[in-house]
Amino acid sequence: MTTHRPGEDAYLAAYDAGAFPPFALTVDLNIFTIRDGVLTALLIERGDHPFKGFWALPGGHVEHGRESADEAAVRELSEETGLDWTRLGGHLEQVATYTDPDRDPRIRAGLHVASVAYVALAPNLPSPTAGTDAARARFWPVEDLDLDAQRAAWHDRRAYRGDAPALAYDHALILSDALERVRAKLEYSTLAAQFVTEPFTLADLRRVYQAVWGYAPDLANFRRKVLKTPGFVVPTEEYRPAASDRGGAPPLLYLRGTAQWINPPFVRDRAG
Incomplete structure (x- = not known):
């Protein structure tokens, strides 16, 4: 393509791209969903x-x-979930870029590999199928991954010796950062609604906080904040049938609203 900037075409024609060492860019996906009330992350077992x-x-x-x-x-x-994310409408956002030269052993062969990490959220994701370069793929409960110890091992440049599945590259660091991003955003945004299938009850939504934070926020405060945040949820005219004969009004069903932020935010108890 010819440019309209004088002299640039000649400069590019003479440019030596081989004057710099090889550099590769990858993407890493932190795909979270809640399965049986537990926050899980999709991982693959590397086959090569x-x-x-x-x-x-x-x-x-x-x-x-x-x-x-x-x-x-x-x-x-x-490719990893078998779903068309452009149509699904699940949440996708960039977390950070990771460029540590030691993050990928291919640096010893002369290739510097950087990665842009993303968080992806959607409810009820199907069981994954391993791709061509993977031996297995499955959703792991994040609480079973011993992320603090694995992250510390990465920082100290030592092998992880715990009972959890050992994570490749700097993925313990990336997954920890992504998990904290999700936990923090539940405080001040309506991101929790991305974890539930529509229509949903307020109890369904509160269980998202339980799964992500490790505890459920105070019920009265939770209901007040959700219902007083314009556009957090949109009530329908439908009710979920009662699960028992214990009495009480059946719960109202809601849809996701268009609001993005909660003000004032929830105050998360870091101790859980």
């Missing part, structure tokens, strides 16, 4: 080197010259 046999975040290389990191994330999401 590097880190063969380790568990890792799904993801892959950005196709050079053909797509952006955001486009690669959507493509990888569809």
Whole structure:
């Protein structure tokens, strides 16, 4: 393509791209969903080197010259979950970029690999199918991954020796950062509604906080904050049938609203 900036075409024609060491860009996906009331993350068991046999975040290389990191994330999401995320409407956001030279052993072969990490949230994601470069794929409860110890092992550049599945690369660091992003955003945003299938009850929504934070917020305060935040939830005219004959009014069903922020926010108890 010819530019309209004088001299630039000649500069590019003479430019030596090989003057710099090889550099690769990947995307890593922190795909969270709640299964049986437990917050889980999708991991794959690597079927090839590097880190063969380790568990890792799904993801892959950005196709050079053909797509952006955001486009690669959507493509990888569809490939890893079997769902069209452009139509599903699940939540997707960028977390951070990771560029530590030691994060990928291929640096010893001369390739510096950086990764752009994303968080993806959706309710009731199906059981995954391992791709061509994976031995297995499954949702792991985040509480079973011993992330604090694995993250510390990565920072100290030592092997993790605990009972949880060992994570590849710097994925314990990435997953920890993504998990804290989700936990923090539940304080000041309406992100929790992305974890529930519509229509839902307020009890369904409160159970999201239970799964993500490890405890449920005070019931009265929770109902007041949700219902007084314009556009957090939208009431329907339907009720969920009572599960028993214990009496009481059946719960009202809601849809997600268009609001994004909660003000004032929930105050999370870090101790849980």
